[in-house]
Amino acid sequence: MKTALKLAYRNLVGAGLRTWLNVIVLSFSFVVIIWLKGIMMGWDYQAKSDMTDWQIGGGQYWHEQYDSFDPFTLSESHAVIPEQFNKEIALGDMVPMLMVQGTLYPQGRMQSVTIKGIDPHQNLFLLPTHRLDTVVDGIPAIIGLATAQDMQLEKGDLVTLRWRDANGTFDATDIVVVDIFSSNVPAAEASQVYIPLQTLWEMSDMEGEATLLTFRDEDEERAEVQGWVLKPKEVLTASVDKILKTKTAGQSVFYIILLLLAMLAIFDTQVLSIFRRQKEIGTYIALGYTRREVVGLFTVECAMHSILAVLVGALYGIPFLAWQAKAGWTIPMDAGDFGIAMAQTIYPVFSIGLIISTVLIVVVVTTVVSYWPSRKIAKMNPTEALRGRIQ
Amino acid sequence: MDNNAIIQIRELTKSFPMGKSKFTALSNINLSLEKGEFTGLIGPSGSGKTTLLNIVGSLDTPTSGEAWVLNQSIGSLSAKEAARLRKEKLGFIFQSYNLLAVHTVFENVEFPLLLLKIDAAERKKMVMDALEWVGLTDKVKSKPPQLSGGECQRVAIARAMVKRPSLVLADEPTANLDAANSHHILQTMVKLNEELKTTFLFATHDDKVIGYLRRKIYLLDGKVANDEWVKDYHTVK
Numbered sequence: 095m096k097t098a099l100k101l102a103y104r105n106l107v108g109a110g111l112r113t114w115l116n117v118i119v120l121s122f123s124f125v126v127i128i129w130l131k132g133i134m135m136g137w138d139y140q141a142k143s144d145m146t147d148w149q150i151g152g153g154q155y156w157h158e159q160y161d162s163f164d165p166f167t168l169s170e171s172h173a174v175i176p177e178q179f180n181k182e183i184a185l186g187d188m189v190p191m192l193m194v195q196g197t198l199y200p201q202g203r204m205q206s207v208t209i210k211g212i213d214p215h216q217n218l219f220l221l222p223t224h225r226l227d228t229v230v231d232g233i234p235a236i237i238g239l240a241t242a243q244d245m246q247l248e249k250g251d252l253v254t255l256r257w258r259d260a261n262g263t264f265d266a267t268d269i270v271v272v273d274i275f276s277s278n279v280p281a282a283e284a285s286q287v288y289i290p291l292q293t294l295w296e297m298s299d300m301e302g303e304a305t306l307l308t309f310r311d312e313d314e315e316r317a318e319v320q321g322w323v324l325k326p327k328e329v330l331t332a333s334v335d336k337i338l339k340t341k342t343a344g345q346s347v348f349y350i351i352l353l354l355l356a357m358l359a360i361f362d363t364q365v366l367s368i369f370r371r372q373k374e375i376g377t378y379i380a381l382g383y384t385r386r387e388v389v390g391l392f393t394v395e396c397a398m399h400s401i402l403a404v405l406v407g408a409l410y411g412i413p414f415l416a417w418q419a420k421a422g423w424t425i426p427m428d429a430g431d432f433g434i435a436m437a438q439t440i441y442p443v444f445s446i447g448l449i450i451s452t453v454l455i456v457v458v459v460t461t462v463v464s465y466w467p468s469r470k471i472a473k474m475n476p477t478e479a480l481r482g483r484i485q
Numbered sequence: 486m487d488n489n490a491i492i493q494i495r496e497l498t499k500s501f502p503m504g505k506s507k508f509t510a511l512s513n514i515n516l517s518l519e520k521g522e523f524t525g526l527i528g529p530s531g532s533g534k535t536t537l538l539n540i541v542g543s544l545d546t547p548t549s550g551e552a553w554v555l556n557q558s559i560g561s562l563s564a565k566e567a568a569r570l571r572k573e574k575l576g577f578i579f580q581s582y583n584l585l586a587v588h589t590v591f592e593n594v595e596f597p598l599l600l601l602k603i604d605a606a607e608r609k610k611m612v613m614d615a616l617e618w619v620g621l622t623d624k625v626k627s628k629p630p631q632l633s634g635g636e637c638q639r640v641a642i643a644r645a646m647v648k649r650p651s652l653v654l655a656d657e658p659t660a661n662l663d664a665a666n667s668h669h670i671l672q673t674m675v676k677l678n679e680e681l682k683t684t685f686l687f688a689t690h691d692d693k694v695i696g697y698l699r700r701k702i703y704l705l706d707g708k709v710a711n712d713e714w715v716k717d718y719h720t721v722k
Contacts, residue, residue: 097599108587108628377583380544381644382572382600384565477539480583 095394098387102394106402113399116359120403120460123356125411127349128452132415132442133423134338134345139443140278141334147220148282150330151189152312155322157305160193165208168195169258172303176319179307187311189216190304192294196257198287200245207241207285209257211294218310221282225273226290232268233293238283239276247271255287260299267297278438356403356456357463365467376480389468396464400457418442490553491652491684492518492541497550499536499707510536512707514550518686518700520651523678525687527695528704534688535656537704541686542575542654543567555651572600576645576683580657582637584629584644590616591625594643601648615647619673635666639673646677652684659691667693 106113146152156162160171175183175190182188192211197204212219214226221236228234232252237245247253249271256266269289277283295301309316312327378388422439499511511533518524526534539545540552543559544567552559555574562570571577576597584593594615598608616622619639629637638658645653655674659667675697678685687694695701703711 097602100599101596104588104592105585108585110587373581373583374585377579377585379568380542380571380577380579380583381597382568384568387568476544480544480579 095390098391098394099398101391102398105391105395106398113402116399117402117406119359120356120400120456121407121411123352123359124403124407124453124456125414127352127456128411128444128449129415129418129442130345130349130352131448131452132418132444133440134342135445135448136419136422136442137341137440138334138338140440141338142331144278145331145334146327148277148279149219150327151218151308152310152314153316153327154309154325154330155307155319156325158321158323160305160323165195165206168193168208168305172260172300172305173321174302175304175307176322178319182309186215186217188307188309189213189218190291191306191308192291192298192300192303193305194257194294194298194300196255196287198245199254199256200247200251203245205245205285207255207287209255209294210286210288211291211298212288213291218308220275220277221288222273222275223288226288228270228272230270230272232270233289233297234272235269236273236275236288237271238286239274240280240283241285241287242271242274244285247274249274257297259297265297353456353459356460359460361463361467372474372479373481375474376476376478379476380480385474389465392468393461393465397457397461399464400460404453404457415442415444419444489519490517491520491522491555492516492686493551493553494537494541495551495553497537497540497547497552499533499540499545500548510707511540511547514707514709516702516709516712518684520684521678521682522700523675523685523698524700524702525689525694525698526702526704527689527698528710529690531706532704533707534690534704536707538654538656538686538688541652542577543570572597573648574651576648576650576653578638578641578645578653578655578658580660582629582634582641582661584637584640586629588628589625590621590627590629590632590640593629593640594647597644597648611647612643615643618646618677619643633666634661635663635669638662638666638670642670642673642677646681646683649681650683652686654686654688656688657691658687659689659694664693667691671697 157171157173159167161167172192179188179190183190189212194209194211196207196209198207199205212221212223212226214223216223223236225236226234233255235255237247242248245253251271252268253271254266255269256264258264269287275283295303307322316324316326318324375388378391379385383391419442422441424439494514494516497511497514498509500507500509502508514537526537528534536545540547540559541554543554543562546560555570557566557570559567577583585596588596591612594612595608598611603611613622613625616625619642621636621639621643624632624636624640629640632640638661641658645655653674658674659670662670671694674685677683687698689695698715700712700714702709
């Protein structure tokens with residue numbers, strides 16, 4: 095083995111440019127595979143963390159009639175906040191939210207919106223609800239950037255809002271856009287108007303009622319409450335998980351292509367070696383190598399290619415990946431258009447496990463692939479190989 | 486079997502399949518070589534000399550008959566045993582040198598010693614001795630593509646001789662060399678044969694080589710046509 099290692103090393107170093115070309119292709123595969131997986135992990139982490147910060151907290155209680163995919167359920171999905179939550183709400187660890195269907199009339203157009211009543215002093219979400227304390231000529235409201243762009247609204251704009259109260263009576267008033275926020279969570283932005291909860295209670299005649307109750311602590315064990323459905327965080331992020339799973343499948347295709355590229359580089363080297371180096375193989379045998387030892391030598395050479403590729407990959411990959419983790423990858427299109435929680439800039443997350451597993455997979459796969467063409471050596475007639483006659 | 490013989494061949498036949506028929510390259514060969522001989526298998530292309538050399542070198546096996554080399558029957562050796570015989574006892578010199586192109590001269594000559602697992606210091610000494618025999622101590626770091634044909638063949642001789650083999654098999658060693666280089670190479674081999682008592686067996690049809698042989702075995706159509714010893718042989722020409 096020691097001899098094979100020594101000879102393989104000499105062969106690799108001696109082959110010069112051919113070795114380095116293979117090593118660079120392989121190292122590129124390593125780095126890109128790790129980068130892609132890092133992006134997926136970063137996206138996963140970021141999507142969930144943004145959803146937590148802007149939309150779902152540590153989990154929610156939904157009114158039993160509430161269906162997030164059906165706005166017509168909003169008129170029925172509200173009830174008095176259960177007393178057992180009062181203490182948690184007072185401590186700021188639970189935020190009630192009342193949701194009412196409404197219509198906004200920006201620039202003379204009519205746009206359906208969901209009016210969300212929220213406590214201006216909450217700090218569970220990153221929403222700038224403190225701005226709802228602003229005194230203005232109308233109801234202070236905050237909207238997301240997506241809504242602002244869609245409705246051509248700017249900070250300070252006065253716009254008419256119409257809604258229907260608990261008795262089915264339509265009413266309208268003016269709201270003032272006191273702040274426009276930008277999140278990476280489309281569901282927190284698109285067609286949503288946030289106003290003070292107390293104001294919405296008065297507007298809708300639903301005093302003390304809520305549609306959603308968002309709690310902070312996701313680890314606390316929670317009981318079922320009559321009339322309300324407990325939605326733990328993992329249930330609320332299930333859609334993101336599903337999308338990421340689909341995306342991961344798509345990425346896996348790319349991952350496999352890269353792996354195939356790495357395998358092709360090694361396979362190509364090996365197949366070429368069998369034909370280009372047959373005189374050399376014959377010489378090894380003439381000088382006392384068994385065929386098995388020659389196969390071993392070629393396999394060790396390939397394993398060394400992979401290890402060299404790891405080192406070369408580390409040389410430019412570590413600074414590149416470190417920079418990416420810091421600077422992130424900015425998606426060259428509007429991420430909001432995708433309709434899921436996705437930041438414009440994704441910060442890849444690289445774990446030691448990810449790096450080690452990727453390196454191991456590529457090294458093992460390329461070594462195994464290299465063994466296959468090497469087996470042809472075992473079938474070579476040494477006297478023909480010595481003369482380089484095998485076709 | 487003659488115990489003094491380094492090579493003993495009895496009724497050796499070698500045939501190769503050619504479509505539905507077969508081609509007989511060697512037919513009923515009987516030969517015996519003793520230690521220290523400087524002998525050549527001479528004949529035109531297709532006469533079977535390289536086939537015989539390959540069998541003696543345990544790179545091939547006889548179809549029938551027996552070939553004993555250094556007291557080992559070539560036909561009954563396993564692949565591993567044949568490899569061990571080549572590794573420990575035989576040296577090869579090829580027409581096209583067969584040097585490892587990406588290795589230096591030193592590494593090429595060192596190769597057989599690596600296979601014998603000789604320690605580094607001893608290896609270095611043996612390689613330098615071998616390169617001194619062939620006058621290439623100043624080329625240790627050169628690679629084969631940087632050498633002339635004559636120099637390459639001298640490296641090949643050093644590689645064949647470095648482990649002090651009992652038998653060196655040389656297949657058309659001067660075929661790619663000019664006259665001056667051929668004589669230089671052959672003189673080197675004669676010198677090594679005399680100093681180290683190494684047995685040399687050539688396969689050749691080159692008159693320059695034939696002129697240096699002490700024993701000439703003529704092959705024709707796979708048969709021994711003539712086997713003669715040179716009278717009044719002068720050592721270094």
